[in-house]
Every structure is written in C-alpha cells, then in structure tokens.
Amino acid sequence: MKEIISALKTINNWEKLFLVLTFLSVLLNVFPVTGTVDIVVFGMILGIIYFPLGFYFLRMPTKTTIIFPMISGFVYAMGVVSMLYKTLNMAGYELPMLVSGILLLGIIIFLFLKYKSPFYPKNYLISHFLRIGVIISINLMALL
Numbered sequence: 719m720k721e722i723i724s725a726l727k728t729i730n731n732w733e734k735l736f737l738v739l740t741f742l743s744v745l746l747n748v749f750p751v752t753g754t755v756d757i758v759v760f761g762m763i764l765g766i767i768y769f770p771l772g773f774y775f776l777r778m779p780t781k782t783t784i785i786f787p788m789i790s791g792f793v794y795a796m797g798v799v800s801m802l803y804k805t806l807n808m809a810g811y812e813l814p815m816l817v818s819g820i821l822l823l824g825i826i827i828f829l830f831l832k833y834k835s836p837f838y839p840k841n842y843l844i845s846h847f848l849r850i851g852v853i854i855s856i857n858l859m860a861l862l
Contacts, residue, residue: 721840721841722848724844725842725844725848726845726848728842729848733767733775736763736767737852740757740761740764741852743756743757743760743761744805744856747805748859757802757805758806761798761799761802762802764795765795765802768791768792768798769791769792771791772788772790772792772794773791776790776791776794776846778838778842780839790825794850796817797818797822797854798853799814801815801853803815804860804861815857819857826850829843829846
C-alpha cells in the first residue's frame with residue numbers, strides 16, 4: 719500500500735485530475751446520466767497530456783531519457799482515443815481498441831521485465847501500472 723501511495727505522488731496533479739475526470743465521465747456515461755461532451759473534452763486533454771507532452775509528464779524525475787516516456791505516452795493516448803471512438807459510436811472502433819490493447823500489453827510486459835532493474839525506480843513503474851489500469855478500465859466501461 720505504501721508503494722501505491724508513493725507512486726501516486728509521482729503522478730502530476732494535472733494528470734491525476736484528468737484521469738479522475740475521464741474515469742468519472744465514462745462511468746456516468748455507462749448510466750444514462752450525462753452527455754458525451756465532457757468525455758470528449760477530458761479525453762482529448764488527457765490524450766494531449768500523454769502523447770505530445772509525454773516527455774514531461776511520464777519521465778523519470780532523475781533521468782533525462784525521453785524514449786520510453788514518448789512511446790508509452792503514444793500508447794496511452796491511443797488507448798484514450800480508442801475509448802473516445804467507442805463512446806462517440808464511431809464506426810470501426812474495434813481496430814483501434816484492439817491495437818491499443820496489444821500495445822498496452824507490450825508496455826505491461828516491458829514494465830514487468832524492468833521491475834527488478836535498478837535503473838527504474840519501483841514507484842515510477844507502479845505509477846505506469848496505475849495509468850494503464852485506469853486506461854484499461856475506461857476502455858472496458860466504454861464497451862458496456
């Protein structure tokens with residue numbers, strides 16, 4: 719539990735805000751409570767946080783490498799966009815959702831392989847697992 723709390727501290731406050739808002743808006747969309755405008759706004763901002771700005775929001779605080787944050791940010795943004803495709807009832811949402819699921823699985827395998835590495839801190843890896851968990855859960859809720 720202490721590791722999860724320390725991992726939550728490494729996630730930027732803006733990212734936490736839009737992760738929670740996107741999660742809640744998808745949850746409210748599952749039940750007929752609200753429209754989809756808020757999902758589009760929150761999802762697009764979360765996607766912008768992940769892909770073009772992934773080098774800032776997903777980087778390790780002590781290292782300057784940007785390769786993994788950019789790749790993981792692109793995959794996370796792709797997962798958010800696939801949720802938006804399904805939420806807006808766009809035709810052909812299955813392929814982006816399948817591709818993003820496969821790529822998220824690749825990121826998960828990479829993170830599991832690096833879990834024992836001294837180069838990656840545990841709270842950094844756990845924060846990525848938390849992000850992936852939220853993205854997978856919003857995609858699964860969007861399928862309902």
